[in-house]
Amino acid sequence: MSLLPFLAVTFGGAAAALIARNSPRLALAIGLLGLAGATIAALAIVPGDRLAIGPGRLEVTEFGRLFLALGCSTGTIVAIVGLSTAWQRELPAALLGGFGALGLALSIGDPIVALVAILAGSLVGSLVTLVRPSSPRNVQVATREFRAIAVAGALALVGMAWIARPLGPLAEEPTVFGLAYLAVALAAAIRFGAIPFHRWAARLADSAPEIALPLLLAWAPAGFAVVALAWMDRSIAPLLLPLEVERATVLAIGVASIVLGAAAAWLQDDVEHVVGYSIVQDAGFVILGLAILDPVAWQPTRTWILVFVVAKTAFAAWAIAVRTRFGTRRIADLSGWARRSPGLAVALVVVAVATLGLPGLVAWQVRARLVELSVVDGPLRIAATLGGLAALAYYGRMLLVGLRQPSDLIAAAPSERPRRPGDSVAAPVEPTLTAGVGEPGPSPVYPAIPAAVAGLESRAIAHWTQNRAPIASAAVLVLALTALAVAAGALGGPAAAAAPAPEPVAPSETFVPGQTEPPSPSPGEGSSPAPGESVGPGQTAGPSVSPVPGESSTPGASGGPSFVPIPTPSP
């Protein structure tokens, strides 16, 4: 079972890093090696592998493999960015524990069990919110996140459990399915911090280390959304129920997040707030995907989730690199930053392109597809479309500020040019490394630059210390290019997104043969599943199933489902 090495590396690495936290250098080494090893282990996962655990089993999918590989690789780069800017010593352990739980959850067919695993992983990740020295504000922010995770988890748990059994006469009540669907969708919205549930996310963006924002606001909620989407696609969507009110509610949340999130990000004068609200805005498209309730939404939504997490990771890394480089997080004070740091300027442009996409890129198409599928013609569709494009406003604003004449503060910042130890450099911005974060950069890891100490290690440390700025810029640029690659459909993203979710071992669906039929499926559409035949995503072949634009080359994309299930070997 190829998943086991991944789980061993992630959970073992997280535990070892936490145990060794009193020895920062050892914990750092364990964390970085663990992240690198987890990336390799994720790439070595064989889709379709199954591992029986009692009556249940773990089954790896292509989407899970890609999700984990992207998560661990970008997590490694984020850790490098953190090392060169503002470090959070629990970050590697939180990343490893979080991705281990995500790997477990994405391999479990039963959505309830997967949800429990997601919740446990989210709690591990939330610990990275707490920084030293402890302050009531930081604790309060962490508490709010804890509350959001637990409340969303409880809501989704009850919603999923309600219809995870033979319902008998209750199966003829669309309201039952509607309420269960609404509970799970609202839980996903809470988890993403979608508007109007955004208060905790806004506070988190303000108080938590920026380096932790991708894990807290993007990766962990994205795992939740993947599980919720799989549950909806299997339990709600095939029934073709008239859930207009419930869908409208979820749709309103999604459109509000897209429009108001963009407006809030544009109004903010703080780079970290911009990152937080941009995550909320792009999460609105995931919420739109949850509002479609049609198997055809399976692939675009999951493709967007991949683009979303990687692009937002790159954006958060860009923000922390800018803040620590120039010693300020106020946009107004960043006049001329792009001239001083061309690498970061290019990275921001690439992130914007990866997020918004260009015509022809997968990111552009899946966003348009999600809006098209979820919103009928009218002002709401216009609002969603323009709201999505409104991200240009805040990206453009930051870029325009950066193209101005550099201020004294910006001019005094270290440049991106590589240096040798001993070269004269601009004054470091150490005081700002701790501003608002409380974790004094890499200095705890390298307590002092040992000028008198000879040897390779000291020279490597000296080189690192002198070249923090170019290292951070290069790492951010790599992240941005990765995001662009995913947005362009490289790395097999669309095909992986089209792959079906792991099958549950026992049917835990809303109706079983011999029981009351599900309420009024449309004539000619899919019927109740046969024994042992699960209603997989996209398997309800019908006229509404169509491929994502630009994905006609995908095998099986023409005609019926937008994907071909990957053949799985017999257990």
Place this chain on the structure above:
Amino acid sequence: MSVLLVAASFVTVAGALVAITGRDARIALGGLVVALVTAPVLADPPPEPAGVGVRVVAALLGGYLLFMTLRDTSAATRGSLAGLPAETLAAAAAYVIGYGTSGLGSAPLGPAAASAAGFALAVISVAPIVRGADVFRLGVALAILVTGAELVRVGLAGTPAPLEQLMTAGLTVGLLGTVAVLCANTVAATGGLALRNEPRRSALFEAHPITPTAASSLRGSFLPGWRPRRRTSAAEPGRPSDAHRIGASDEDAGSARRAGPSAPRAGWSARRNRPTHAAPHGEQLPLELDASTGLADLPALGELDDPVKTTQPPGRVEGDATGEPPGSPKADEHDAS
């Protein structure tokens, strides 16, 4: 439904009640662990012993993580604002509702006792989650909420598989471990478990106010026949100090508790000697309304509490806060109290 299941559900709810209402964090933690240990037993057919064992070990491990944090603190929490009787009644009502609606419209796969206990746990966890001023209480309430949701899930969808038991055990450790870390950071940041250093308001809607509040004093002045009931500590030897409810610090409450029920109430004296502007919001509000309502001539709160300092409002030659003329039997009784 077997008697054992009902008994286990009662124990689960009782443990959760102790966890929610306990003012000593260690006692509350004991209640939480009891609830978490008995919750996995609530399934029909019974879960596999290995699954139950994993859940029990997870509950004990998580409880120990919290205990390690709490043993270095004063462990004083504010307890439940509603009080144990009200929480018990709410839990009982939710239990009955959960039992009666087991299956939520269809035949359940699990026992009704699990649904009933799940409903009860969810209901009593709401208040601390909404308020959330105390990290420990909030964390305990969230753990109880998730446990309640799991119990509802067992009641609806049947006995969890071993893999789910394993994941739930991990979630339990994660929940309690997160609470432990949050509590440790809160203690490091504030010195206690309370997150917000806000003035504690006296709950004017409480069934048994500890002292006559400003509002009750105002009522007394407008309703001459009304006289607030005041209790002395000597009249209720078994009643623990409620000093923490009226704005005293945790240290005051703790010292009063340690001194025993017959000792002077630390919070009481602190409140008596406190200037009016230091009164909690709930008591300041009526006084701040004086300017607009023409009641500014009423005596200050501290003066009302102290019969010696009770002043006569201008224009009122006779009468005090009780509305009775001086020397009348009721006024004398008020002064004596």
